[in-house]
Amino acid sequence: MLTLLSPLTRKLSAYVALSPGDLDILARFHKRRRSFRLGHELVHEGQSHGSAFVLAKGWACSYKMLPDGERQIVDFQVPGDFIGLRSILFRTSDHSAEAVTRIEASEVLASDILDSFAQAPRLATAVLWAASRDEAMVVEHLVNLGRRSADERMAHFMLELGARLRLVGVGDATGFDCPLTQYHLADVLGLSAVHVNRVLRHLREEGLMTFQKGRVSFDDIARLKQLAAFDPEYLDQGRPFLPAPGA
């Protein structure tokens, strides 16, 4: 019945087996569902927010702008991901977030999350796990930018996205649908859009992967992983589930 669950539930279930009570409380996160147009800014740098969002449909991205107008995308959010989680728990947000496609997202009040911590410790653990995983992804992106070539960066980024999407039931080992433009890829990989295009062409001609018409296809995933030195350990999604509460 996994296909009936929300992406967030699927994701957290990969970390702990949630009890019916946990699922109940988690369901409250999905009241206040709203729809946002492409480009809508959900979080603005420097503001403090009393709420975060859970993305249900579509893609978003978090980013920072530089004074000269350049942009660095920190990460993309796909269904099941939180947007602005850290900034509600602690401080003002240090970055912005906007919708990459038309999206559907549920607004979650800080109090909802904090209450859940008191009422459902297992669920709290799972939410903190998700936050920690987000940070691990940022660290991995840092390594990507600092120490990998453009080809390797692209390969690594696409493999990560593929793995993340599979966890929430979207896409498979052959590829996934991807609404990003080459400008988005440039801004997340620290490249120019022109060079992104050349990298994609090169990977395609090498028979490694194809990104065209909104679809990413892994043509030779073994060689692609080797090229990127992709070790999905940091995503922490390969391990067996924690046992259910009563087990």
Added chain:
Amino acid sequence: MLTLLSPLTRKLSAYVALSPGDLDILARFHKRRRSFRLGHELVHEGQSHGSAFVLAKGWACSYKMLPDGERQIVDFQVPGDFIGLRSILFRTSDHSAEAVTRIEASEVLASDILDSFAQAPRLATAVLWAASRDEAMVVEHLVNLGRRSADERMAHFMLELGARLRLVGVGDATGFDCPLTQYHLADVLGLSAVHVNRVLRHLREEGLMTFQKGRVSFDDIARLKQLAAFDPEYLDQGRPFLPAPGA
């Protein structure tokens, strides 16, 4: 009397005014003080730890290795910083940490920290603030690697270090003592050691900053900040203190 306090206390006090009770509990973090030689590995990637460290003296760094032997340093830790805080709260560590100099650090058990959360909510807030600030720094480093030139990266990195050190009472607006080698700088900035040397020479010849003999001097901090587009907002250390508990 600030000079008598530990660096961690100074740092947290910049965020909230801690009560005598808070300070008592915080003092417990500093039992189990130990000394480690240069190069000692405090945290190993992939391991889970029941404890973290508070750095009291000396510098450390957290990093990830790539299969080809290259290294990307994620961040440096200076006195007052936690080492491995996130990995005790959540999961296995996704990176390693080692001592850059001979260091003194106190081992803090996970239970110490968790207990303090129950007993001293203000202190807990401050610790979470520190963790959140660490993550904001990682994000800023990501921007650094993705969108700034080598000169700008170096300037930004040194300005950040200067600001962080001043918060714990080391160094001033004219500069600070810095035990890093040019290899360290290369590994944190995503450059080659050779190019780091050229960048340092260039900044020196431009009259912006000097790094020689273990000392960083800001020769023209205004122009340096302009070059780096340095906005210390993400360090969250400029605001007025939160009022004391009884105030």
Added chain:
DNA sequence: CGGTGATTTGACGCCCATCAAAGCCAGTGG
């Protein structure tokens, strides 16, 4: 005073940014 590691400098070349322009859509309005 030899040895080891850090710094410094030069020569060379490649990766990737930049500039420019053409092609390719999807949507829009006449």
Added chain:
DNA sequence: CCACTGGCTTTGATGGGCGTCAAATCACCG
């Protein structure tokens, strides 16, 4: 139904930033 438009993709030409290789100098230490 078709010209028009704006955004995205694709390709070429050119140049610069930074990596790599190599070697000299310097600093520290046993």
